[in-house]
Amino acid sequence: MENMDQHCVALLKERGVTLEDIAECARFLQADYHQNLTREELMTSVKAVLSKREVQNAIMTAVELDKLAEEGKMSDKELEGALRRDEPLYGVDEVLAYGICNLYGSIALTNFGYIDKKKYGVIDRLNQAGKGDGVCNTFIDDIVGAIAAAAASRFAHRDAKEGN
Amino acid sequence: MENMDQHCVALLKERGVTLEDIAECARFLQADYHQNLTREELMTSVKAVLSKREVQNAIMTAVELDKLAEEGKMSDKELEGALRRDEPLYGVDEVLAYGICNLYGSIALTNFGYIDKKKYGVIDRLNQAGKGDGVCNTFIDDIVGAIAAAAASRFAHRDAKEGN
Amino acid sequence: MENMDQHCVALLKERGVTLEDIAECARFLQADYHQNLTREELMTSVKAVLSKREVQNAIMTAVELDKLAEEGKMSDKELEGALRRDEPLYGVDEVLAYGICNLYGSIALTNFGYIDKKKYGVIDRLNQAGKGDGVCNTFIDDIVGAIAAAAASRFAHRDAKEGN
Amino acid sequence: MENMDQHCVALLKERGVTLEDIAECARFLQADYHQNLTREELMTSVKAVLSKREVQNAIMTAVELDKLAEEGKMSDKELEGALRRDEPLYGVDEVLAYGICNLYGSIALTNFGYIDKKKYGVIDRLNQAGKGDGVCNTFIDDIVGAIAAAAASRFAHRDAKEGN
Numbered sequence A, B, C, D: 001m002e003n004m005d006q007h008c009v010a011l012l013k014e015r016g017v018t019l020e021d022i023a024e025c026a027r028f029l030q031a032d033y034h035q036n037l038t039r040e041e042l043m044t045s046v047k048a049v050l051s052k053r054e055v056q057n058a059i060m061t062a063v064e065l066d067k068l069a070e071e072g073k074m075s076d077k078e079l080e081g082a083l084r085r086d087e088p089l090y091g092v093d094e095v096l097a098y099g100i101c102n103l104y105g106s107i108a109l110t111n112f113g114y115i116d117k118k119k120y121g122v123i124d125r126l127n128q129a130g131k132g133d134g135v136c137n138t139f140i141d142d143i144v145g146a147i148a149a150a151a152a153s154r155f156a157h158r159d160a161k162e163g164n
Helices: A003-014 A019-030 A039-050 A053-070 A077-084 A092-104 A106-118 A122-129 A140-161 B003-014 B019-030 B039-050 B053-070 B077-085 B092-104 B106-118 B122-130 B140-161 C003-014 C019-030 C039-050 C053-070 C077-084 C092-104 C106-118 C122-129 C140-161 D003-014 D019-030 D039-050 D053-070 D077-084 D092-104 D106-118 D122-129 D140-161
Strands: none
Touching: A003 A019, A003 A039, A003 A053, A019 A039, A019 A106, A019 A122, A019 A140, A039 A053, A039 A092, A039 A140, A053 A077, A053 A092, A053 A140, A053 C053, A053 C077, A053 C092, A053 D140, A077 C053, A092 A106, A092 A140, A092 B106, A092 C053, A092 C092, A092 D092, A106 A140, A106 B092, A106 B106, A122 A140, A140 D053, B003 B019, B003 B039, B003 B053, B019 B039, B019 B106, B019 B122, B019 B140, B039 B053, B039 B092, B039 B140, B053 B077, B053 B092, B053 B140, B053 C140, B053 D053, B053 D077, B053 D092, B077 D053, B092 B106, B092 B140, B092 C092, B092 D053, B092 D092, B106 B140, B122 B140, B140 C053, C003 C019, C003 C039, C003 C053, C019 C039, C019 C106, C019 C122, C019 C140, C039 C053, C039 C092, C039 C140, C053 C077, C053 C092, C053 C140, C092 C106, C092 C140, C092 D106, C106 C140, C106 D092, C106 D106, C122 C140, D003 D019, D003 D039, D003 D053, D019 D039, D019 D106, D019 D122, D019 D140, D039 D053, D039 D092, D039 D140, D053 D077, D053 D092, D053 D140, D092 D106, D092 D140, D106 D140, D122 D140
16 A cells, blocks of 8 residues: 555544445445445455545545534634534535546446435444534545445446456 | 427426426435425426426437337447346446536435435336336436436525525 | 625635636637627626535635645645645546536536636636745636636526527 | 457447547647657557446447437437537537546546547547538547547556656
8 A cells, every 4th residue: 555545544544434434335335236245345446446546635635624624723714614514505525525436437426325315334423423513524424425435336347347 | 488398398208207206206305304395396496407408408318319229229239238228337327317417516416326226206117117128218217316306406405595 | 796605706806816807717718609708798607606505615615725725724734735736636626626617517617628728817827826935726726717617608508598 | 458349449430530549639638748748658548448338338329329310310300400410508428528537537527628629630520520411420529539538637647656
């Protein structure tokens, strides 16, 4: 794993997200198609997604925005308020998420829409925690959903190529 | 309603889809936020979505592709086969759907991903029918999901503006 | 004009961008199709684009990120460095821009790609200024290009509807 | 090269497009950054783009639509007319193109917008030919631009990784 990969893994960890959490979300998204798939089998795809520069840039930007809102360090208090309240129509969090999903094709976007509504696993935990005082998880839950959706889509495409 | 609007409403009807069916899907997508909302209240949004030129062009293109595949009139038999089998990784059907959703912002894409997986109402009917011999609904189910997702998103944005 | 509209106009002004600058970019994008069009005629479209909530959220987020990078207030120094250098492959600035363009259809995205490369008018000024010490315009030039591209696309669609 | 790759290369050729034509467009898009780059150096990227399933599906769908419009075989004469006239606001052609570009990140979309307006090389030839009687190149020129834009973006990302 390269430097920037490790930097992003550390950022995710700092926000309470492990690669296993993301692989578990990806497994959930593939469960209808592969009942006995384990989250370990999705780990390669999660790591491949995380190695892409545009994904890393989205992660860094998302984590920074959540932290700045959380710490009250934004100069624009309208924006800070919207992020702290996790305003459902804010929309820029999903825009960043789509920047990740798009790299893995249209199936990844469908996967994202589904897990974003179902709020499975770590996404639910992040979302609940974000409702607490002084915690802002507005961006990170969407970023995690997007990485999982992208990893599930990558897995599905490779699996089909191998003719399974 | 203008000429092209009517043309598209007729095309949808020819494929077994009424505006009421779409409004019902939009209602389903808003039900978590507005429990007592009726599908009639979403009809204005459905019609507004249908009045956009890019939406109309997507509908016409989608219906034509389904019909040509169904009637065996494509010169590319690889493509025709993928459409007739509703190949899950074909992806172009979702690409057209996103062309519609994008016009209504990032919430519309999330809505689409959700209803595409849940296959609610007419979307489920289309999908089931598409498995039958000689019926190809590969594009239309996604287009219907996209119009419903766009209409639900339009409704949510307007509702928030009015401060309800 | 509503409160949030004014807030965003003020943010743009703070970063050296007037609505006239944006209308001039939109005019440039329409000049091939309408030779004698004035920037005043595009002002309605610029204001309509600016009145959309998702556009306002993108503006606020973009301006905040540029300012924080400029003032050295980010906790992630990798990210701050990328923004201060206006790293050509950073990509999240364009992702935010597409979040705006998408609302106005596929023509808006093509418009954006063109003006982003040509760096016309205020976009060029912002880009040049961003190369100076202590100025970060990484996001704002793309946001301005996106608003202009969206306004030009909105104008073209309305113009065609009226049959001109 | 696999079966489907060869099928798509043959379809492109049937429509008057060689891989060399596409590589030349990609070279044009990279010329500002790498003055002495040859189109041969971009061929690996062109082939990599063409090997993706979603790209192949977009190519097949685009070529089929152009051919059916050209041959007057569409049942929807409104749609057929829009395609034959290469209606500038039709928009679905660009939607398919973005489905390709998105796979290679936000830089690819900017590249596409630029080459779509400049109409370089084979894109110009296709566009001119499409104005002739009985020729419909409405989709293919955008698809070719998208593949070139994606290949140029892929090259830029790899080149940066290698630290050149």
